[in-house]
Amino acid sequence: MTDPEEGEEEPRHEGNGSGDGGSTRAQPMRAYVLHPDIRTDRSRRLPEHRLAEAVALAAALPEMEILGSEIVRLPRAQPGLLFGTGKVEELKQKLHALDVGLVLVDGPVSPVQQRNLEKEWGVKLLDRTGLILEIFADRARTREGVLQVELAALSYQRTRLVRAWTHLERQRGGFGFVGGPGETQIEADRRAIDEQVIRIRRQLEKVVKTRELHRASRRKVPFPIVALVGYTNAGKSTLFNRATGAEVLAKDMLFATLDPTMRGVTLPSGRKIILSDTVGFISDLPTQLVAAFRATLEEVLEADLILHVRDIAHPETAEQAADVAEILQSLGVKGGTPQFEIWNKLDLVESPAHEALMAQAARSDHVFALSALTGEGLDRLLDAVSATFDEEKTERTLTLGYADGRRRAWLHQEGVVTSEDQTDEGYRLSVRWTARQEKRYRDL
Structure with a gap:
């Protein structure tokens, strides 16, 4: 595993996805995007729009070549492979024909599912969380932003390490996920991650104190x-x-x-x-x-x-x-x-x-x-x-019956409610509003 001291100051992407983890990427990463549309999931968004967003997320990473995308409709997620064996084989043929090196799955993928799919397809795999972490790692510029992203990435890696009970692949390009192999013992990995998390949190505390001083100055x-x-x-x-x-x-x-x-x-x-x-x-x-x-x-x-x-x-x-x-x-x-x-x-x-x-x-x-x-x-x-x-604002206390839902909704929509209590008769609301807002309320 990468030494915990590495990548603290400049945790930028340096890996090229080929395993060397050190040279600048010369070739774009050839990727394929999948959106699992699982029937048991209740989402207010259409799968077509979710797939389009996933493709846009992938395109936000530099030097990413999107070779294709599709929605995979599932009655339920399979614990071992996420997809059914027939679909896994069908996708395997497609990925090999396109010479895909990275599969992006728009949704959660367990460590076991990730390991099994990578073995079946012979590619690297990222779930939605891993992809967003990659983007954040690539874009963060301030010291605080870099530290926060690194902390989030380590938290993600540690969770997957514990659940997978398999080797942790080398932190790629600082701490990215698109990169090459390398094995260490799980206990040493966990201990190294914990030590780095403690170090980053201490650094973040200093940065947060500085930001608090800046905020205190702005308050004046x-x-x-x-x-x-x-x-x-x-x-x-x-x-x-x-x-x-x-x-x-x-x-x-x-x-x-x-x-x-x-x-x-x-x-x-x-x-x-x-x-x-x-x-x-x-x-x-x-x-x-x-x-x-x-x-x-x-x-x-x-x-x-x-x-x-x-x-x-x-x-x-x-x-x-x-x-x-x-x-x-x-x-x-x-x-x-x-x-x-x-x-x-x-x-x-x-x-x-x-x-x-x-x-x-x-x-x-x-x-x-x-x-x-x-x-x-x-x-x-x-x-x-x-x-x-x-505009000058005044504070008022209003009492509304349960049947007066329209006025209550309007007050919340206007953002004037500072507190609300429920009574036997209805609602007691404290509001802070302008004279113009009060007039509009009276005219409702």
Whole structure:
């Protein structure tokens, strides 16, 4: 196994997938993407869209050549091989004909399944978690981001090591998964991983303390923090660049941004804010990464306003929005933090749907349809952001009956509820709102 000291400062990909683990990749990795559509799984998303997302994830890795992809429909997952023996043989012939070196399975694959499939097919195999970890390892740039990714990768490796009871393949290119072989004893591997985890956590504690000092300094500056959140590739960085004039990496690919970026912005009204660009969310985000990137997302927890950026042109924009809402809730984002919903990529929507979206957004105080690429609709958003911090807010206690669900839903949608208790008669809510929001509530 790689010595625990290696790769701490520069854990970048160096392996070429051929086993040498040291030279720069000269040839693209030839990959094939599979999405297991298991009948017993209950997903709100269509398998065709999930496969397309998996292909986009694979394409986000440098020098990856996608030779093909397909959906494999299964009544249930087989414990030993995931797929049935007939399908395994059919795929084996296809993979050999295409000269595939790497198979990407969009879903969880147990260590035993991975070992057996690699043996059957004679290829390397990555599941969804491993693929996302690879992307994060390739993209992280800040010291904290690098450490967090390495910690997540080690946690993933250790879990698979314990469950597989087989050799741990050499950490490829620092700690990647696409690389060559090498065997060590399982106990030595586990001990080495544990020692490295302890060392990384100590380093992270120092980095987190530094970030806390920076946050404490920002708290002394009387500028509100506005955080951009959203599904990966929703256009957050493009919007960030448009609003700030910065040049944050903004590409049409998944996870183009991993490390948080903050800039001061002077709005057209003259009000100054701090705008924060954050890592994009994704469905089935590996639990290791949710925990590891919690510190990175603390800007969201401390934000005075959250802008939820949606790719309104995506066929599953509603499902993506639901995934983002679940992750925000799991992170502990308070319900009282105001949120705006940004319907981005309006330039990709054709008439008459374009006009319909604009009209629908115009009827709401917290929904904004725009194109970060062209700037259409941006002025209305910036004016609303400024007005949010200009308007005086008051606190009220409201009592609603169980039958008054419409008003309760509106209050939560507006993000004005700071606390809620259930009583025998209904709900008692504490709200913090502007005079304009109170008037709209009375008119419901």
